Amino acid sequence: MNKISIDSLPEGKYISEPVYLDEKYILLSPDVEVTSELKTILKKWEYKFVYSNGSPQDTPPATTGTGQAGLGAGDTADPLAGDKPLKEQEKERESLEFFNETVLFMEKFFNTFKEDNALPITRISDKVKEIVTFLKEHRGYLINVKGENDESPDSYLSVHSVKSAILSLAIGEYIKLPPHKLIELGIAALLHELGMLLIPPNIYRSNKKLSDKEKQIIKTHPVISYKALKEAEYPSPIFLAVLEHHEYVNGSGYPRGVAGDKISLYGKIIGVASAYSAATSKREYRDSKDGHSGIMDLLQGKGIKYDENVLRALVYIISVYPMGTYVLLNNGAKGIVVKTNLETPKNPILKLLTDENGTPYNRKPILQTHPEDEIQIARTLSKEEIAEVKALFR
Numbered sequence: 001m002n003k004i005s006i007d008s009l010p011e012g013k014y015i016s017e018p019v020y021l022d023e024k025y026i027l028l029s030p031d032v033e034v035t036s037e038l039k040t041i042l043k044k045w046e047y048k049f050v051y052s053n054g055s056p057q058d059t060p061p062a063t064t065g066t067g068q069a070g071l072g073a074g075d076t077a078d079p080l081a082g083d084k085p086l087k088e089q090e091k092e093r094e095s096l097e098f099f100n101e102t103v104l105f106m107e108k109f110f111n112t113f114k115e116d117n118a119l120p121i122t123r124i125s126d127k128v129k130e131i132v133t134f135l136k137e138h139r140g141y142l143i144n145v146k147g148e149n150d151e152s153p154d155s156y157l158s159v160h161s162v163k164s165a166i167l168s169l170a171i172g173e174y175i176k177l178p179p180h181k182l183i184e185l186g187i188a189a190l191l192h193e194l195g196m197l198l199i200p201p202n203i204y205r206s207n208k209k210l211s212d213k214e215k216q217i218i219k220t221h222p223v224i225s226y227k228a229l230k231e232a233e234y235p236s237p238i239f240l241a242v243l244e245h246h247e248y249v250n251g252s253g254y255p256r257g258v259a260g261d262k263i264s265l266y267g268k269i270i271g272v273a274s275a276y277s278a279a280t281s282k283r284e285y286r287d288s289k290d291g292h293s294g295i296m297d298l299l300q301g302k303g304i305k306y307d308e309n310v311l312r313a314l315v316y317i318i319s320v321y322p323m324g325t326y327v328l329l330n331n332g333a334k335g336i337v338v339k340t341n342l343e344t345p346k347n348p349i350l351k352l353l354t355d356e357n358g359t360p361y362n363r364k365p366i367l368q369t370h371p372e373d374e375i376q377i378a379r380t381l382s383k384e385e386i387a388e389v390k391a392l393f394r
Helices: 036-044 086-116 121-143 153-174 179-190 194-198 212-218 221-231 236-244 265-279 291-300 308-318 383-391
Strands: 002-005 026-028 049-052 326-329 334-339 349-354 366-368 377-380
Touching (some): 026 179, 036 179, 153 179, 153 265, 153 308, 194 221, 236 265, 326 349
Antiparallel strands (some): 002 049, 334 349
């Protein structure tokens, strides 16, 4: 490919073939215009060159298409490992390894900040590019992965930051953000809890009810993150997003109490992703919620706390009944969600585990639910009921 300096990229033009940041990461597709904003961002990220075999054109190609299906399409999940095809097991293994490696990267990045007050933007932007690339082939697996340190209090901030970034990027891809904006969004999501590192751990990791003073201290973390990233000369959309991820669309959030369109799109996306990650993660003072309960909690805040379009994207990505959710049908049978239905999020594809009498299936049948069917999901199973079902297959 031809090596092209950032300064020579023609503003207002389209490049006839994809433009790459490196060997793997596509920066621009042929239907995306070169802008002065993009060139400024690339210089901020300390890039001097991009690569492409294309040539400048005045208009985009007549027909383009990413060919990307929504997240959930073709993704499967099953808690009973013996039932999984080898290819599926390999995808899960790769996703778990990638997730754990990314968490370890964030732990080291956070330690560098605490010890040296350093926030190298090139390192974090390169990591975001890796996540974006990996998501394309491992979407459902990466979104639903359970890391080895998920329940460790010492790793909570790193795990939560990575989960929030994965969900934020999945939402960003769904709403078709261009690649350079995905990088900004991913950086902001990975660093949205940066300020927590400068708050005493005994406060944000407390297993008791916080005092009013302690709550006010916790509420300073977006401002701390904002100041640190601004001082490190990160692009303004990034440090504004971390400032705004606890703002609510009705103006009742913090730290500034801004509302509606005054909250940036990145801030709205990270707010939803972070809230879902937090709800479905175990903390010292409470147990984790299942994916369905986490989604339903967020939907109660639709138009009040959270942006409706961003919430809709999250539901489309992970469904009302996310993969791996154990459910009870209205005829008494029990099953697990193995694939989401993009057209009707309330009607996923199930693998039945027991019949209506509680007898386990040896060959677990697949059930595609439909809105008009007599058999429907009645509710999700409790943790005790899930343990009972699992015990049947040991």
